[in-house]
Amino acid sequence: MLVFPWQLKRSGILGMNRRNTRYISRYNPRHLYPLVDNKLKTKLLAQQAGIASPGLIGVVRSQHDVTQLAQKLEGVEGFAIKPAKGSGGKGILVLTQQSDGFAKNSGQLLSLNELQRHTSNILAGLYSLGGTPDIAIIEELIEFDPQLARYSFEGVPDIRVIVCRGYPVMAMMRLSTRRSDGKANLHQGAVGVGLDIATGRPLKAVQQGMPVSHHPDTGCSIAELQLPDWSELLRQAARCYDVTGLGYLGTDMVLDKRTGPMLLELNARPGLAIQVANGCGLLPRLQRIDRLSEADVALPANERVARSQQWFGLT
Amino acid sequence: MNSRQQLPRFPLFIAVVALLLVGISLIVHRHWVYEVPLMHGETQTIWSVEASVEFHANGDAVKVSMARPQDQNGYTILKEAGASPGYGLNFIDDHHPRAEWTVRAADGAQALFYRAEVLVSQQNQGGSEPLAPPLRQVSWPEPYATAVNSALSRAYKTSADNFSLARELLKQFSRANPDQDVQLLKTHYGQQLPQLMVDMLQKARVPATLVYALPLQDGRRRQSLIPLLRVWQQQGSDVFQLPSEQSLTVLNDADVELLMWENQGAPLLDVTGGENSRLRFSMLRREESTYANIAENISSQHDFLNFSIHSLPIEEQAMFKTILLMPVGALIVCILRILVGIRTSGTFMPVLIALAFIQTSLVTGLVGFLLVVSAGLFIRSYLSRLNLLLVARITAVIISVIMIIGVFSVLSYKIGLTEGLKITFFPMIILSWTIERMSILWEEEGGREVMIQGGGSLLTAVLAYWAMSDPWIRHLTFNFIGVQFVVLALVLVIGSYTGYRVLELHRFRMMANKL
Numbered sequence: 001m002l003v004f005p006w007q008l009k010r011s012g013i014l015g016m017n018r019r020n021t022r023y024i025s026r027y028n029p030r031h032l033y034p035l036v037d038n039k040l041k042t043k044l045l046a047q048q049a050g051i052a053s054p055g056l057i058g059v060v061r062s063q064h065d066v067t068q069l070a071q072k073l074e075g076v077e078g079f080a081i082k083p084a085k086g087s088g089g090k091g092i093l094v095l096t097q098q099s100d101g102f103a104k105n106s107g108q109l110l111s112l113n114e115l116q117r118h119t120s121n122i123l124a125g126l127y128s129l130g131g132t133p134d135i136a137i138i139e140e141l142i143e144f145d146p147q148l149a150r151y152s153f154e155g156v157p158d159i160r161v162i163v164c165r166g167y168p169v170m171a172m173m174r175l176s177t178r179r180s181d182g183k184a185n186l187h188q189g190a191v192g193v194g195l196d197i198a199t200g201r202p203l204k205a206v207q208q209g210m211p212v213s214h215h216p217d218t219g220c221s222i223a224e225l226q227l228p229d230w231s232e233l234l235r236q237a238a239r240c241y242d243v244t245g246l247g248y249l250g251t252d253m254v255l256d257k258r259t260g261p262m263l264l265e266l267n268a269r270p271g272l273a274i275q276v277a278n279g280c281g282l283l284p285r286l287q288r289i290d291r292l293s294e295a296d297v298a299l300p301a302n303e304r305v306a307r308s309q310q311w312f313g314l315t
Numbered sequence: 316m317n318s319r320q321q322l323p324r325f326p327l328f329i330a331v332v333a334l335l336l337v338g339i340s341l342i343v344h345r346h347w348v349y350e351v352p353l354m355h356g357e358t359q360t361i362w363s364v365e366a367s368v369e370f371h372a373n374g375d376a377v378k379v380s381m382a383r384p385q386d387q388n389g390y391t392i393l394k395e396a397g398a399s400p401g402y403g404l405n406f407i408d409d410h411h412p413r414a415e416w417t418v419r420a421a422d423g424a425q426a427l428f429y430r431a432e433v434l435v436s437q438q439n440q441g442g443s444e445p446l447a448p449p450l451r452q453v454s455w456p457e458p459y460a461t462a463v464n465s466a467l468s469r470a471y472k473t474s475a476d477n478f479s480l481a482r483e484l485l486k487q488f489s490r491a492n493p494d495q496d497v498q499l500l501k502t503h504y505g506q507q508l509p510q511l512m513v514d515m516l517q518k519a520r521v522p523a524t525l526v527y528a529l530p531l532q533d534g535r536r537r538q539s540l541i542p543l544l545r546v547w548q549q550q551g552s553d554v555f556q557l558p559s560e561q562s563l564t565v566l567n568d569a570d571v572e573l574l575m576w577e578n579q580g581a582p583l584l585d586v587t588g589g590e591n592s593r594l595r596f597s598m599l600r601r602e603e604s605t606y607a608n609i610a611e612n613i614s615s616q617h618d619f620l621n622f623s624i625h626s627l628p629i630e631e632q633a634m635f636k637t638i639l640l641m642p643v644g645a646l647i648v649c650i651l652r653i654l655v656g657i658r659t660s661g662t663f664m665p666v667l668i669a670l671a672f673i674q675t676s677l678v679t680g681l682v683g684f685l686l687v688v689s690a691g692l693f694i695r696s697y698l699s700r701l702n703l704l705l706v707a708r709i710t711a712v713i714i715s716v717i718m719i720i721g722v723f724s725v726l727s728y729k730i731g732l733t734e735g736l737k738i739t740f741f742p743m744i745i746l747s748w749t750i751e752r753m754s755i756l757w758e759e760e761g762g763r764e765v766m767i768q769g770g771g772s773l774l775t776a777v778l779a780y781w782a783m784s785d786p787w788i789r790h791l792t793f794n795f796i797g798v799q800f801v802v803l804a805l806v807l808v809i810g811s812y813t814g815y816r817v818l819e820l821h822r823f824r825m826m827a828n829k830l
Binding site for chain 2: 001002003004005007008009010011013015016017018021022088090124125188209275276279280281
């Protein structure tokens with residue numbers, strides 16, 4: 001079934017063509033892309049600017065480093081190993097160190113040898129965009145709020161905030177499910193929860209385009225979802241614009257029990273599904289940002305967040 | 316809207332208008348001045364045929380004599396020309412029309428060209444009937460002489476006259492499981508089988524000779540002639556197909572017409588003073604206005620405004636005929652991806668697949684494509700377990716694709732499907748990348764996404780194929796260079812479209828504001 005284009009226009013839905021020409025190619029200069037396509041660069045950049053991100057245990061740059069993996073991991077209880085240029089959560093292993101090897105979340109055990117082979121695969125570019133040679137990053141584990149852990153099946157529930165010219169425009173939380181295989185991608189069956197920019201309260205939740213009220217695997221009511229440190233999370237997301245210079249940015253944040261909001265990764269081509277999760281189109285909000293002057297864009301992050309919360313809040 | 320948004324649109328508008336103006340005026344100019352019709356159909360078909368003679372000269376005087384085609388049933392030779400720097404060229408029009416190139420001294424690799432414009436016309440009822448050659452005495456060594464005699468006597472018993480004798484004889488040789496003596500001759504004579512046929516008929520006191528015909532296939536290059544058998548009976552003569560394997564595919568195709576190149580058994584090519592000679596043909600089909608003075612049209616080719624592909628040699632023109640179609644295919648891809656939102660694997664891969672479909676015909680192409688890709692995916696799934704590096708992995712896929720194509724060609728030939736041989740027209744590197752991309756997609760996103768993108772690619776390829784094989788579009792793109800400018804203008808307009816894609820109207824249907 002199709003609807004008429006003007007019906008979508010009235011709802012302010014942003015389409016793929018407009019997103020590409022009016023927002024991505026206008027606000028995101030091509031030479032800045034490597035900053036976000038490489039997680040290590042993003043991470044170092046964020047650290048310099050004081051944006052929290054999961055602690056870096058080590059980097060594996062060459063096949064030679066792979067043999068020294070055991071020394072690098074000595075005394076580390078839990079860690080995540082991921083490709084710097086991976087996309088869509090590919091090649092990420094979350095492991096806890098045990099006496100007889102490394103355990104996955106699901107309980108499956110990996111030997112040091114298997115871990116080394118996985119790392120070699122990352123270096124060879126098995127998970128990177130275009131198969132180019134890559135490096136592996138080893139990060140500390142995120143300890144997410146037990147409150148939030150109830151809303152996720154195996155994966156980390158992350159929060160996607162679209163930031164346009166430094167102003168947070170729309171946000172959603174992505175809950176991995178059994179159907180999405182622990183991944184947080186909406187088209188693979190994760191639940192998208194639209195979040196109110198003003199308060200961080202859930203607005204609406206959808207799975208594969210259909211509204212849901214409870215997490216399909218854990219059964220927790222989504223309406224009761226409450227996110228701590230909401231304004232701080234938005235402020236960190238907004239600062240990513242100052243750091244990268246990318247004017248149309250998808251920031252993926254997580255909430256850590258100890259340090260609060262943390263930056264996981266950045267995306268220079270954020271998808272459009274966030275509109276479905278929010279039940280609301282991006283276009284009116286983006287057009288409001290389009291009209292801002294350079295002076296408005298140069299305001300400090302907390303002022304920008306305050307204005308966004310005032311403009312785009314629904315409650 | 317602010318000025319930032321307005322600014323880039325203005326030059327775009329100018330560019331689009333300028334391109335449209337240039338394109339349309341080129342089209343109109345060509346239509347009015349050269350009277351090239353806009354519609355396909357109100358035209359006469361002209362085949363430009365180019366023969367190239369290549370040989371290695373020894374340093375002495377060289378004389379090259381090549382048979383030339385003459386007016387015949389359905390074809391009129393409009394114009395003939397030769398290109399041969401340094402050579403004297405004469406067209407000799409006695410009973411055997413020939414082209415003769417002569418030079419006092421030549422050394423090294425030589426290339427001579429002969430070009431004829433052949434008009435397809437139903438009025439022409441053919442030139443003079445070729446004369447029967449004198450009968451010759453032929454003999455064979457044993458055991459072939461016995462085999463020839465028994466084959467002949469079998470054919471003789473079941474025939475009534477020269478034509479039916481020839482037909483009966485040919486039937487014995489083309490049968491799937493021939494008699495033992497015929498099999499013996501087939502194995503021994505192999506490539507010389509056509510000459511053996513002639514000799515056998517001569518032995519039976521039937522005047523016969525080998526003649527050569529050119530299968531007319533648009534845009535083909537580096538073709539060779541097909542030998543046919545001409546048999547005389549009282550006043551008339553008739554031409555028979557020989558049971559030769561190479562010509563089978565061409566002759567079975569009903570669309571292919573034959574131009575008799577050499578009609579009465581004279582040698583095709585005679586080179587004195589050179590060696591390793593080779594005769595190759597390229598040809599091109601062209602539609603010309605019925606009313607235009609064709610001869611004048613051809614002579615005015617060097618005028619600047621008629622700056623067209625048609626002033627190039629035929630071989631290059633044949634190449635351009637396909638190249639000029641590609642923008643149309645690319646336009647289809649633009650429309651489907653930007654306006655409709657179909658996902659394809661590899662942006663312009665569907666255009667290349669569509670080009671292959673033009674060579675293979677649609678159904679054969681689709682079946683072949685699906686077979687090769689699915690077999691390739693199967694092999695690739697094994698390769699992915701070997702943890703190879705990317706370049707090596709794709710190379711392995713390329714080799715497997717070539718093997719798959721080889722196996723399918725042999726298989727289809729063995730079970731008698733000559734159509735299957737066309738599978739070799741597929742661009743193998745592109746196929747390998749398609750397989751690689753689909754297999755990664757399968758691992759990362761699952762089979763559903765492979766079906767979506769694979770289906771999208773095939774749908775795009777089929778639509779591009781329809782557009783590119785449409786006779787009117789082929790006529791326009793080849794005869795009017797202005798069409799390219801119009802296509803470019805359209806692409807610019809599509810490229811600046813910021814509205815919704817058709818599939819987004821479905822994707823966001825829940826969000827529609829119905830008021």
